[in-house]
Amino acid sequence: MARYTVLYSQKQEVTDAYKAAVAPLDAEMSELKMQLFGYAEANQADFNGKKTMALACGTIGFKLGNKAVSFPLDAPDDIKEKYLATVKKELPAAIVESVDSKKVIGAWDMFPNLSKKLAKLGISVGQEDSFFVTPKLK
Secondary structure, three states: HHHHHHHHHHHHHHHHOHHHHHHHHHHHHHHHHHHHHHHHHOOOHHHHOOOOOEEOOOEEEEEEEEEEEOOOOOOOOHHHHHHHHHHHHHHHHHHHEEOOHEEEEHHHOOOHHHHHHHHHHOOOOEEEEEEEEEEEEO
16 A cells, blocks of 8 residues: 555656656556455455545545446346336336436336336346545655
8 A cells, every 4th residue: 555655646746747657657556456456355354344444555445336227147138128118117208219227227216116127127226336545645
């Protein structure tokens, strides 16, 4: 984490004036972030039930990404047609030429019939966590 913080500070100093110098720093930071992610995944107990962990040089953890409609991996071939028909019946405002997933996500909790019927098809609305690192700058 300390090395990540040093690299982050160096990157800030050279970003505008020396864009070419930033590329190797980004590459090393990316590798270090993947190592920190691996540590976080392997040592979830160290987080004590929280999504973030404060370290001497900064904070690592997970934050929610954007909600998205997802179809089951083993979905039948006609799942999209069933999805379209269900949304068309229960939430016609979400239908354009295809299903407006943002409207379905927004309506998921407000239209229980829609949610239940799509859930029966194995369709769900969820959010994935994304890993982050925030170094402490002096």
